[in-house]
Amino acid sequence: MARIDLKQIAHSYEAKPRGDEDYALKRFDHVWQDGGAYALLGPSGCGKTTLLNVISGLLAPSQGRVLFDDRDVTELTPERRNIAQVFQFPVIYDTMTVYDNLAFPLRNRKMPENEVRARVHEVAEMLELSADLGRRARGLAADAKQRISMGRGLVRQDVAAILFDEPLTTIDPHLKWRLRRKLKQVHERYRLTLVYVTHDQNEALTFADQVVVMNEGRVLQMGTPQELFEKPSHTFVGYFIGSPGMNFLACDLVGEGARVAGHEIRLPPGIAERARAHAGPYEIGVRPEFLRLNRGGGDNALPVTVVDVENLGNFQMAAVRLDGRTVYVKLPEGAEVPAEQGSLDLPPEWTRLYADGRLVE
């Protein structure tokens, strides 16, 4: 177990990177606390796997240092760093039994066979593999294979961290929750540092204490699922987290408020003042969950045209047009939706202001 520090890390797959765009990971600092469960969330190609491979040592970063508990491990191999990694596709040793698969990392480290047996049985018990220990690993289902890959990490008691690279991709939906629950149990029992890469926000939000959102080689925000939801620090985070994502509307600053499509709305006190210190363009962002749709009037409202209402069982999703842009509003089941013209209520406490994509706080 270890705290992992990334200091001024950057990586490019090009031998001679010319500009920023050649970097798969752009320079940044980051700390993964010991025993934390982190999810690394972002769209495909945003640098998640690169970052994971830099931590595990499969990839040497072009720049920067990697520290485990203040020890510089940048030059060390994955084996010496003592890290475990679970890959997208289950990696098992086909010709070995489940037992031999789990024992493999220990035998490679020349552990005495009686200790190997004790460790393997303990981990197999934990991962519900005890009954299958004598079987060939290749005959098992995908989720059992993923548990074996995880087990090969867990058998090493002193493992610094376990890294997961989209481990549920190939698992059937009905088995996903089982494996995810197993992951949580493993985390609670061993208190290992877990870093979990995914592009599925539900997976990230249910699994992790802290979610790290990445895009285009940058870490945009780290926070609890609640923080990401309520205070996205970047428009991308707002858009990426949530279904549908945050609504963004271009605006100008007017006194203490903002002007959106010719209408003035109020903002939380002091925000507009602070926003002037940053360059534009300015946008306001509101989650569909916090918007309200009325027949008319309203306190902090914008006139809109209702385009479409979808009933999704326990809630309704309304799409409204405002100055050529579509805004989504999530309404409770049975709430009355105006037929055509309505007014959109923006609660000031849930209205965020962004300057050039970044949250103004």
Place this chain on the structure above:
Amino acid sequence: MNKWESNRAWLLVLPVFVVVAFSAIIPLMTVVNYSVQDIFGPGNRVFVGTEWFREVLSDYRLQDALVRQLIFSGLVLLIEIPLGIAIALTLPARGWRASLCLVLLALPLLIPWNVIGTVWIIFLRPDIGLLGVFLNSVLGIKFDHTAAPADAWVSVMMMEVWHWTPLVTLLAYAGLRAIPDAYYQAARIDGASAWAVFRYIQLPKLRGVLTIAILLRFMDSFLIYAEPFVLTGGGPGNSTTFLSIYLVKLAVGQFDLGPAAAFSIIYFLIVLVFCFIFYQALQNVATGDKQ
């Protein structure tokens, strides 16, 4: 679905029947026809039952040729399979170097078989051949594949290995490239040695292509004819007379069509049985559950 429609399916497989009939069944039946009759001329033949079979089975020259053939094919597999894998492991994984290596490796496979025999005759000649002169004059080892049976065997083996190992290499190379990187990464994390990576990742993943390689190399080497025929003509003496060379002597040289046909059928069955055994064995290696 009415009966006509379900029966119409048979019509769809008819072309295959026709092709198989002309390519395999009819030629094979001709051989069967010869093997059970003594034919003196058109309309003049006698049914002899299993006489030809008994005759060829008790023929000591045939038995010798069979032993020779088994040793030859055994050596071919023992040398070419490990060597082919070893070369495949050392080839670069990608880039122009990989392409270059593959093209160079494939060259022997592109040469007509009888030309290969001719190339090696010249290559081995003690007076003008590159290898022959090198062995005889530079190293002072007396080497003549036309005089000493051992030299003839070494020559045929060298030629065979040079000619066909690239096929094994190409197959193994394709198999190796198909292994996802994650396996190697997992092995690094598990602290596996290079040998363990080979033993537990590469070799099991190569099982499919190696099955093909072993079957192909066994069949081809068991049926080998052109190259040794050109290089040694089956000699010196009978030392490199393999089954098919003997078969051709029997059928074309002596015009003993009956025994030759009987022998052909036995030959065919031997190849079939061996291939079946190899295939089953290789399948069981991977799927055999210890429970």
